[in-house]
Amino acid sequence: MLIGTDKKKFYVVGAGLFTGVTVALYPVSVVKTRLQVASKDTLERSALSVVKGLLKTDGIRGLYKGFLTVMTGTIPTRIIFLTALETTKVASLRMLEPFRLSDTTQTAISNGLAGMTSSLLAQAMFVPIDVVSQKLMVQGYSGHTQYTGGLDVARKVLRSDGIRGLYRGFGLSVMTYVPSSAVWWASYGSSKHYLWRILGDNSGEEGTPSLLKIMLVQATGGIIAGATASSITTPLDTIKTRLQVTGLEKKISVKQVVKDLILEDGWKGLYRGLGPRFFSMSAWGTSMILAYEYLKRVCAKDEDV
Incomplete structure (x- = not known):
C-alpha cells in the first residue's frame, strides 16, 4: 500500500491539491448536469446560455450549486480511490509479469484494472453525494424542485424513498464510472508510455527528462484519456x-429515460452535455494527473540505496 510514500503527507497534501482542482472545475459539472436534464421546452440548451442564466439569477454562486455537499464527500472518497489505485496497480503489475507482455500493454492493463477497482470501491460513498449535489445543481431549472441545502435534499429523499433513494442510479453509476475510470487510466497509462517512446525517455542517460517535458507528456496523456473516456461513457x-x-x-425507469431522450433529440440526445463532459474530463483528468504525479514525487520517502 503506497510503498515508498509518506502516507500522512500523501493524504494531507493530496486533499489540498484535489480541493483546488475541484474548485476550479466545478462550474463545468453544473453546466453539464443542467444540459443533460433540460426538457425540450427549456430555453437554456447550450453551455453558454446555461452559464448566462446562472450568472443572471444567482451570480457566481450559481456556478457552485451543491459545491459544499460535494466537498463533504470528496476528501474521503479520494482517499479510498487513491489508496485502492496505488495498491491495485502494484498488484496488477506483479500478476502480469509471467505473461511477458509488452510494456505498453502491461501498463494499459494494470492501469485499467487499478482504475476500475478504485472507482468501484469509491462509488459506495460517492453515489449519495452525487444524488444530493445533482439535485442542488438543477434546482429551479427546467421545472426542478427548489431546496434549502444538501440536508434538505437528503431529508426529503429519505422521507420519500428511504436509504434506497440516496442510491438511486447506483447500478448505472457503477456502469458509468467504473468503465470510465478503467478506460481513462488504461488510455492514460498506454498513451504516456507511447509518448515517451516517441520523445525518447532519456532517464537512463546522464540527463533526466526536464520537468516541462514530463508535464507535457502527462498533460497530453490526460487529454487523450479524457477524450476516449468521455466519448465512450457519455450516454450512460x-x-x-x-x-x-x-x-x-x-418513478421513472431507465427505459423511459432513453425513450424520452430519443423522442426529444433523436439519438444525439444520449450525448447531451458531451462538450462540457469532454472538457471536464480532459481538464479534470489533466489537472488531476499532474497533481497526482506531483504528489507522488513530493511524498516519496528518501530511502538509502
Whole structure:
C-alpha cells in the first residue's frame, strides 16, 4: 500500500491539491448536469446560455450549486480511490509479469484494472453525494424542485424513498464510472508510455527528462484519456443523471429515460452535455494527473540505496 510514500503527507497534501482542482472545475459539472436534464421546452440548451442564466439569477454562486455537499464527500472518497489505485496497480503489475507482455500493454492493463477497482470501491460513498449535489445543481431549472441545502435534499429523499433513494442510479453509476475510470487510466497509462517512446525517455542517460517535458507528456496523456473516456461513457452518464434528478414524486425507469431522450433529440440526445463532459474530463483528468504525479514525487520517502 503506497510503498515508498509518506502516507500522512500523501493524504494531507493530496486533499489540498484535489480541493483546488475541484474548485476550479466545478462550474463545468453544473453546466453539464443542467444540459443533460433540460426538457425540450427549456430555453437554456447550450453551455453558454446555461452559464448566462446562472450568472443572471444567482451570480457566481450559481456556478457552485451543491459545491459544499460535494466537498463533504470528496476528501474521503479520494482517499479510498487513491489508496485502492496505488495498491491495485502494484498488484496488477506483479500478476502480469509471467505473461511477458509488452510494456505498453502491461501498463494499459494494470492501469485499467487499478482504475476500475478504485472507482468501484469509491462509488459506495460517492453515489449519495452525487444524488444530493445533482439535485442542488438543477434546482429551479427546467421545472426542478427548489431546496434549502444538501440536508434538505437528503431529508426529503429519505422521507420519500428511504436509504434506497440516496442510491438511486447506483447500478448505472457503477456502469458509468467504473468503465470510465478503467478506460481513462488504461488510455492514460498506454498513451504516456507511447509518448515517451516517441520523445525518447532519456532517464537512463546522464540527463533526466526536464520537468516541462514530463508535464507535457502527462498533460497530453490526460487529454487523450479524457477524450476516449468521455466519448465512450457519455450516454450512460446522461441516463444516470436524469434518473438521479427526477422529482421525488415521479418513478421513472431507465427505459423511459432513453425513450424520452430519443423522442426529444433523436439519438444525439444520449450525448447531451458531451462538450462540457469532454472538457471536464480532459481538464479534470489533466489537472488531476499532474497533481497526482506531483504528489507522488513530493511524498516519496528518501530511502538509502
